[in-house]
Amino acid sequence: MARRRKPKLAVWKFASCDGCQLTLLDCEEELLTLAGEVEIAYFLEASRAVVRGPYDLSLVEGSISTPEQVDQIREIRRQSRFLVTIGACATAGGIQALRNFADVRGFLDLVYARPEYIKTLEKSLPASAYVPVDFELRGCPIGKGPLLELISAFLNGRRPNIPNHSVCIECKRRGIVCVMVAQGIPCLGPVTQAGCGALCPAYRRGCYGCFGPMETPNPASLGDWLLAHGMTSPDLVRLFRTFNAYAPAFREAGDRYAEAANPDRSS
Amino acid sequence: MADPEVRIPAPGSLWRMEKAQLQTLLEALAQQGYTIIGPRIQEGAIVYDEIRQISDLPIGWTDEQDGGYYRLKRREDEAFFGYAVGPHSWKRFLHPPVFSLGQARRNGQGFEWIPPADPPPRYAFLGVRACELHAIAILDRVFMGGPYVDPVYRARREALFLIAVQCTTAGGTCFCASMGTGPKAPPGADLILTELPDAFVVEIGTERGAALMAGVPCTPATEADRAAVEARLEETARSMGRQLDTADLPALLYRNLEHPRWEEVAQRCLTCGNCTMVCPTCFCFTIEDLSDLAGTRAERVRRWDSCFTTAFTYTAGHPIRQSAKARYRQWLTHKLASWWDQFGTSGCVGCGRCITWCPVGIDLTEEVRAIRETDGAMASERR
Numbered sequence: 001m002a003r004r005r006k007p008k009l010a011v012w013k014f015a016s017c018d019g020c021q022l023t024l025l026d027c028e029e030e031l032l033t034l035a036g037e038v039e040i041a042y043f044l045e046a047s048r049a050v051v052r053g054p055y056d057l058s059l060v061e062g063s064i065s066t067p068e069q070v071d072q073i074r075e076i077r078r079q080s081r082f083l084v085t086i087g088a089c090a091t092a093g094g095i096q097a098l099r100n101f102a103d104v105r106g107f108l109d110l111v112y113a114r115p116e117y118i119k120t121l122e123k124s125l126p127a128s129a130y131v132p133v134d135f136e137l138r139g140c141p142i143g144k145g146p147l148l149e150l151i152s153a154f155l156n157g158r159r160p161n162i163p164n165h166s167v168c169i170e171c172k173r174r175g176i177v178c179v180m181v182a183q184g185i186p187c188l189g190p191v192t193q194a195g196c197g198a199l200c201p202a203y204r205r206g207c208y209g210c211f212g213p214m215e216t217p218n219p220a221s222l223g224d225w226l227l228a229h230g231m232t233s234p235d236l237v238r239l240f241r242t243f244n245a246y247a248p249a250f251r252e253a254g255d256r257y258a259e260a261a262n263p264d265r266s267s
Numbered sequence: 268m269a270d271p272e273v274r275i276p277a278p279g280s281l282w283r284m285e286k287a288q289l290q291t292l293l294e295a296l297a298q299q300g301y302t303i304i305g306p307r308i309q310e311g312a313i314v315y316d317e318i319r320q321i322s323d324l325p326i327g328w329t330d331e332q333d334g335g336y337y338r339l340k341r342r343e344d345e346a347f348f349g350y351a352v353g354p355h356s357w358k359r360f361l362h363p364p365v366f367s368l369g370q371a372r373r374n375g376q377g378f379e380w381i382p383p384a385d386p387p388p389r390y391a392f393l394g395v396r397a398c399e400l401h402a403i404a405i406l407d408r409v410f411m412g413g414p415y416v417d418p419v420y421r422a423r424r425e426a427l428f429l430i431a432v433q434c435t436t437a438g439g440t441c442f443c444a445s446m447g448t449g450p451k452a453p454p455g456a457d458l459i460l461t462e463l464p465d466a467f468v469v470e471i472g473t474e475r476g477a478a479l480m481a482g483v484p485c486t487p488a489t490e491a492d493r494a495a496v497e498a499r500l501e502e503t504a505r506s507m508g509r510q511l512d513t514a515d516l517p518a519l520l521y522r523n524l525e526h527p528r529w530e531e532v533a534q535r536c537l538t539c540g541n542c543t544m545v546c547p548t549c550f551c552f553t554i555e556d557l558s559d560l561a562g563t564r565a566e567r568v569r570r571w572d573s574c575f576t577t578a579f580t581y582t583a584g585h586p587i588r589q590s591a592k593a594r595y596r597q598w599l600t601h602k603l604a605s606w607w608d609q610f611g612t613s614g615c616v617g618c619g620r621c622i623t624w625c626p627v628g629i630d631l632t633e634e635v636r637a638i639r640e641t642d643g644a645m646a647s648e649r650r
Contacts, residue, residue, distance in 0.1 A: 033560045151560060152558055161557060166540060173365055181335055181623065182311045182354070183311050190539035190541070215576070216577065216591060222537060225628070
């Protein structure tokens with residue numbers, strides 16, 4: 001069954017560390033097959049050779065944090081049949097969204113000798129804040145398995161099998177003993193979306209929430225339980241404000257415990 | 268050790284076996300080609316995994332359990348089975364959490380279907396508690412009781428050798444005595460062990476069990492042994508960590524579907540699905556079809572699923588149970604009420620796993636008690 005023409009794949013970078021693009025390059029055994037199935041039309045991390053748009057599938061890494069990037073993401077949307085954001089930066093604003101909790105001008109003055117040269121937006125935001133997004137592939141970084149599943153689903157015209165439920169379900173399927181119940185280790189697994197294969201709990205660490213909030217998260221209940229079992233409000237702020245700090249459910253939880261830690265000033 | 272007497276063990280008979288002879292029993296099972304699964308310590312808990320000798324067992328250990336809490340503790344004695352159930356249940360061996368149902372390979376004009384290469388494992392379970400025997404009986408009904416028999420489950424179940432252990436210690440979240448599912452083992456096991464301080468009392472459950480015990484040195488149990496077993500079971504039943512009043516329970520729940528307690532528990536429920544994963548009778552699964560990049564191979568995989576996920580309730584265009592309230596109520600009323608309508612038994616065996624392994628310690632016995640105490644209360648606002 002020959003396809004009429006190979007779909008054109010583009011990989012874009014915004015404010016990010018490149019780790020998610022590297023996940024694609026890391027698909028070593030599958031890369032040749034992939035190159036046989038799609039035309040890699042734009043992927044600067046891999047090649048300077050660029051094929052003009054429009055593109056069938058655009059993978060977008062990174063958050064939107066400058067006015068220039070707003071124009072770029074809008075142009076990419078215009079050029080793309082399917083636009084998929086990849087990673088915590090592109091889907092939630094990333095670790096750099098920690099600046100959203102303070103006045104960005106304060107950081108500029110602190111970091112740059114000539115802050116007047118810096119054009120930046122008030123907030124680091126996901127692409128979905130500016131353009132419609134067809135699918136969000138979570139993770140910090142994304143996983144190789146889910147990425148290949150996404151591309152396979154795209155090529156075969158089916159829905160990707162990428163669940164939105166908790167990490168706990170992956171943990172329990174693997175038979176990993178719950179680190180929170182059996183060892184009292186704080187874990188974001190119950191409020192975090194699956195996809196990593198319960199990587200951290202498998203190594204006796206609590207989940208860091210790299211994949212962002214699960215489909216129906218209840219971080220207030222988890223946070224209050226941890227608060228009643230030895231954690232403090234500042235601990236909880238740090239727990240919720242990491243790679244996905246600005247994802248709505250984690251943001252609300254972080255704000256809630258920041259408020260509790262500092263009742264006088266809102267964050 | 269007394270000389271083993273010449274005897275013919277028969278189903279129903281009781282024997283006294285020195286503790287060290289459990290090793291002989293394990294060796295006899297291994298010789299018959301069984302993979303022995305039993306309790307052992309891993310990752311700070313007593314889980315079920317492959318064991319080869321009695322030193323693999325958590326001898327001298329126990330567990331402390333409460334809502335959202337589990338810790339291992341040393342015992343004062345060297346009991347072999349002095350603990351309650353842990354995070355694993357036997358369902359993971361009979362109904363595997365992830366199972367490939369087969370692959371399809373593109374083949375010229377069509378597809379070649381490759382069924383799973385599945386010579387089913389021959390398991391012997393050691394240390395199956397009374398509540399767990401009830402749970403296996405429930406799974407039997409679910410997977411083999413109707414016109415559609417699950418071949419994956421049946422292959423494992425029919426090859427299974429079952430060695431029960433009657434509990435001589437009740438856990439902090441146990442309530443089998445309330446559910447009528449323990450601590451006395453129901454029929455069904457090949458052998459039923461009860462641990463006394465200096466020996467096991469072994470009840471022969473089946474002819475298969477009798478044949479196995481024929482090779483294990485033991486002596487007929489005495490009247491004192493029988494009395495000791497009864498006394499231990501009574502003591503265990505008295506020391507349950509939890510209780511559940513089951514009087515008229517399905518009707519109580521059915522007439523309280525709009526009770527405000529559901530909304531209250533939904534505030535705490537994480538909808539993470541842990542309760543369903545650890546439950547020894549929750550059997551739900553999902554089927555995923557996977558395909559590779561080149562479109563030349565496809566695979567159909569079965570995975571444990573949970574009624575706490577939204578995808579589980581995806582029907583005709585949208586998930587029908589959107590709120591945590593709707594999902595918790597569905598789970599609890601299915602376990603305790605509609606399971607009766609569907610399968611003729613309770614879906615809950617009182618093992619307490621859902622209480623211990625809920626990350627925020629939600630306790631179904633407490634939820635039912637709250638509803639019973641305010642039977643008929645209505646939510647001020649329907650949601």
